[in-house]
Amino acid sequence: MSSTLQERIAEVSRRIEHACLRSGRDSRDVHTIAVTKYVSVEATSAVLASGLVNIGENRWQVAESKWKALGSRGTWHFIGHLQTNKVKDVIGKFQYIHSLDRLSLAKELQRKAEASGLYVNVFVQVNVSGEESKYGLHPDKVPDFLREITGLDRLKIVGLMTMAPHEDPELTRPVFRGLRELRDKLNGMGLTPEPMTELSMGMSNDFEVAIEEGATWVRLGTVLVGHEEGS
Numbered sequence: 001m002s003s004t005l006q007e008r009i010a011e012v013s014r015r016i017e018h019a020c021l022r023s024g025r026d027s028r029d030v031h032t033i034a035v036t037k038y039v040s041v042e043a044t045s046a047v048l049a050s051g052l053v054n055i056g057e058n059r060w061q062v063a064e065s066k067w068k069a070l071g072s073r074g075t076w077h078f079i080g081h082l083q084t085n086k087v088k089d090v091i092g093k094f095q096y097i098h099s100l101d102r103l104s105l106a107k108e109l110q111r112k113a114e115a116s117g118l119y120v121n122v123f124v125q126v127n128v129s130g131e132e133s134k135y136g137l138h139p140d141k142v143p144d145f146l147r148e149i150t151g152l153d154r155l156k157i158v159g160l161m162t163m164a165p166h167e168d169p170e171l172t173r174p175v176f177r178g179l180r181e182l183r184d185k186l187n188g189m190g191l192t193p194e195p196m197t198e199l200s201m202g203m204s205n206d207f208e209v210a211i212e213e214g215a216t217w218v219r220l221g222t223v224l225v226g227h228e229e230g231s
């Protein structure tokens with residue numbers, strides 16, 4: 001990648017500001033997660049040194065060396081599919097789990113958090129379009145799921161997350177809008193102890209549309225952190 005990290009941060013901030021202006025939002029309500037899954041410990045350290053505080057990783061195997069070196073600096077987000085047997089590795093290390101999509105995982109997160117005397121922030125992952133993506137709950141299944149996990153007091157259900165299936169950002173707009181409308185509907189039903197304020201949606205190719213539709217967390221790898229050769 002020819003640009004520097006500082007240049008990419010400035011460009012992404014500018015694009016976030018513009019998306020907020022277009023949609024009448026306050027850019028302080030939009031948080032950026034730097035997705036470091038494609039880069040080394042050194043590059044992740046540079047990301048943290050640049051002032052970005054939220055780090056996203058999608059697999060523990062890839063994150064482990066980075067977390068061990070840098071875990072005390074910043075806030076760590078687990079954004080990928082989480083196998084139940086990996087909960088023990090990520091609990092207490094990742095403050096946010098973006099991929100809660102089944103009861104067995106919720107129960108294991110509760111068990112491990114309780115055993116460690118911790119709480120964990122979770123996003124319920126939703127497959128809004130009902131196509132392509134392997135993971136995430138069907139929107140119709142989310143109300144019952146929230147009812148099932150209400151007793152799991154170690155989980156702070158902060159909001160909903162989705163992965164958009166399309167390459168064309170304008171085709172993803174209805175997906176992002178659907179996630180926002182679902183969150184608002186669920187809040188109206190009062191299914192969580194606190195209303196869900198957060199929406200984790202938008203990646204490198206579609207974050208501006210996601211922001212226009214209400215994203216509060218965008219997950220940016222390629223456009224922000226870049227890729228490293230051989231990784």
Ligand SMILES: *Cc1c(COP(=O)(O)O)cnc(C)c1O
Pocket residue numbers: 035037058079080163203204205219220221222223
């Ligand atoms: C890799 C990844 C991202 C970032 O992808 P880019 O398109 O490189 O920005 C965001 N969210 C999830 C869940 C990912 O796995």
